[in-house]
Amino acid sequence: MPEIQPFRAIRYNPETAGDAAKLICPPYDVIAPSMQEELYGSSPYNAIRLELPMEADPYGAAAERLEEWLRSDVLVREEEPAIYPYSQTFTDLEGNTHTRCGFFAAMRLHEFAEKKVLPHERTLSGPKADRLNLFRKTRTNISSIFGLYADEEAVADRLVAGYAETREPLFDAVFQGVRNRLWRIVDPELVEGIQQALAQKSVYIADGHHRYETGLNYLRERAQANPEHTGNEPYNFILVYLNNIYDKGLVVFPIHRLVHSLENFDASRLRELLEEQFAVTDLDGRAELKAYLEAASSSYAYGVVTTDYVLGITLKGDPAELIDGAIAPALRRLGLVVLHEVVLARLLGIGQEAMAKQSNLVYVKDDGEVFDAVASGRVQAGFVVKPVTVQQVLAVSESGGVMPQKSTFFYPKIMTGLVFNPLD
Numbered sequence: 001m002p003e004i005q006p007f008r009a010i011r012y013n014p015e016t017a018g019d020a021a022k023l024i025c026p027p028y029d030v031i032a033p034s035m036q037e038e039l040y041g042s043s044p045y046n047a048i049r050l051e052l053p054m055e056a057d058p059y060g061a062a063a064e065r066l067e068e069w070l071r072s073d074v075l076v077r078e079e080e081p082a083i084y085p086y087s088q089t090f091t092d093l094e095g096n097t098h099t100r101c102g103f104f105a106a107m108r109l110h111e112f113a114e115k116k117v118l119p120h121e122r123t124l125s126g127p128k129a130d131r132l133n134l135f136r137k138t139r140t141n142i143s144s145i146f147g148l149y150a151d152e153e154a155v156a157d158r159l160v161a162g163y164a165e166t167r168e169p170l171f172d173a174v175f176q177g178v179r180n181r182l183w184r185i186v187d188p189e190l191v192e193g194i195q196q197a198l199a200q201k202s203v204y205i206a207d208g209h210h211r212y213e214t215g216l217n218y219l220r221e222r223a224q225a226n227p228e229h230t231g232n233e234p235y236n237f238i239l240v241y242l243n244n245i246y247d248k249g250l251v252v253f254p255i256h257r258l259v260h261s262l263e264n265f266d267a268s269r270l271r272e273l274l275e276e277q278f279a280v281t282d283l284d285g286r287a288e289l290k291a292y293l294e295a296a297s298s299s300y301a302y303g304v305v306t307t308d309y310v311l312g313i314t315l316k317g318d319p320a321e322l323i324d325g326a327i328a329p330a331l332r333r334l335g336l337v338v339l340h341e342v343v344l345a346r347l348l349g350i351g352q353e354a355m356a357k358q359s360n361l362v363y364v365k366d367d368g369e370v371f372d373a374v375a376s377g378r379v380q381a382g383f384v385v386k387p388v389t390v391q392q393v394l395a396v397s398e399s400g401g402v403m404p405q406k407s408t409f410f411y412p413k414i415m416t417g418l419v420f421n422p423l424d
Helices: 033-042 058-071 124-140 155-164 186-195 207-225 269-275 285-295 335-347 354-357 366-376 391-401
Strands: 010-012 075-077 084-091 097-108 145-151 171-175 178-182 201-207 239-243 251-253 256-259 278-282 303-304 308-314 363-364 381-386 410-412
Touching: 058 124, 075 178, 075 381, 084 155, 097 155, 124 207, 145 207, 155 186, 178 335, 201 207, 201 239, 201 391, 207 239, 256 335, 256 366, 269 278, 269 308, 269 335, 285 303, 285 308, 303 335, 303 366, 335 354, 335 381, 363 366, 366 381
Parallel strands: 145 239
Antiparallel strands: 010 075, 084 097, 084 178, 097 239, 145 201, 171 178, 251 410, 256 363, 256 381, 278 308, 303 308, 303 381
């Protein structure tokens, strides 16, 4: 694993900042304008005002606000470096309760070519430019990346859990049905034990690819401008939340596809084309489709929803015969790759650029939204998919490949506002 270190975090002062539940927010890339306004109204100190300000100059506003909150004691800088255990507890749609447990630390930045930190998604220039401006102005990691590691023995997990179970959390707040709790570990021996337990592990980026690459770009800028650069300055590190893939609370939800604005779309013709490559089963609504996908052992099983029909489809043959041989085996084993390459691109004619720009494709996380969008006429067809597994994410990362856009939704998102990481 890349070097991880305790860090002197900036945190909210509970005596001056107010209700903890009104201080945190999701990361910038999942905040719709309506939520942004709602969070602005929840508290004058909500982290949205640093993460995604509404002002004309958002980056300058974030920097001024950060300085002001530190001066006015709304935020405080920790005296000692620490690692911060963080748990999130939630109940899923089926009524099952999950608790995901990991910790925040400062992680040394490495180029992807070094194979110490591995991505699984492509990044876009716009979000990276946005985050780089925020880095430059605030000189602080406002939100964390989400990293995974594989430790079947769960050594670090036991150390972190043993600490948290015997102490009251520093922060305990519910946001959108998710309970967020934070602790602080300053004991050097315990910190060293966690570091040693993970020393030989790789980190796989689950969420925050744009922020990680922005961290690399910012490091290059700062190093070039610093004639006394040593490689140990805070800007050589990035704020990370680390979670073991063997944590029973780690959940990945699927992201479904909605097709819209295609010229000459014909649901009957689509069915005929699907029947050439897929075993097709007529289904009666959402419940039957859910049961179909849960029972399907194949990774290449999908739901198709139009105003004319609801189908369960499963690929008949070998996906290797339908997909470009240059695509890595780890990617060929992904159901989403077959869906994108065969159904969306070949049968419906949606190109890669249109997918990236969402000209004919949008994404939703709830299969109920698929049925609602089709019924309302907002879209022409919906494709319900099975979730990607964590093991598939790791396999793709290790192969050097990248998944199709919007392949994974690790739930819940890591909240912004629990800890901030100064880069000076």
